[in-house]
Amino acid sequence: MERRNTIQKQLVLQAVGELADHPTAEEVYELIVRDHPTISKATVYRNLASLSEDGLLRHIKMPGGADRFDHQTFGHNHIECTVCGRVEDVRLSDAAALDAQAARETGFTAVGHDIVFRGVCPGCANKRH
Amino acid sequence: MERRNTIQKQLVLQAVGELADHPTAEEVYELIVRDHPTISKATVYRNLASLSEDGLLRHIKMPGGADRFDHQTFGHNHIECTVCGRVEDVRLSDAAALDAQAARETGFTAVGHDIVFRGVCPGCANKRH
DNA sequence: TTTTTAATGATATATAATATCGTTAAAGGA
């Protein structure tokens, strides 16, 4: 099962890097289609999935919304503004310890987690006085 | 905006309590429709939402799957088996401290979080030898 | 009992993502 390095795959990887701010599949498609009007949305979804599998992107599963993709693949979490919807990085000191605790508590093995914080970003907090 | 106590709402609340194990909206509907074949799926969704708003149920947003509902509303988290799909409770000692840390890190206010652990439950781990 | 209107059932629509399928082009060998 070889893996081919298509120009579409390169475009998807580059687009996530350019957008940087945790774009959705839709946003990645919108950027690419400007210069490459023949690209298919299915191709964007497929490449986001395969690049994430291969560890070149990180797939962020957003509860209650479209999934997002991160060009930075390691060791951080995310916080979403409930007002404007923007997603920022959060660096937690002991996020990994949570998995160990959950494993101990439940007897589950191979434990990981998806965590997304929600709150109001400083910009939106100010706009409300 | 009064809130009416309909029999459908009672049925939904009771069904989540009976199922106990974090049912999806679909599963709640399936249980109720056996004895009340005229209930609408939209009504189940609406009541799950309104009961969650009112604090009588907890709405668990599952990343990458149908949302689930919990009759137990306070202070615990959840872990999903990646093999069989069942969802169990996890009790973490310091889950609230995470929010404070995220708030300090980012400057966001009113911070909460959605966290779902994933792993392999003891039953499924055994089946694989 | 009558009035008010929140909630209902039926259905249409929205959103996100995956599946299907005939065609195209990437990669390796001749």
Added chain:
DNA sequence: TCCTTTAACGATATTATATATCATTAAAAA
């Protein structure tokens, strides 16, 4: 360089989950 193989493509259909619309029904209060 030119074949051959088949992963990946573009177009589109389908699935899954959830919400919106709207005429009708039934809770709650007068």
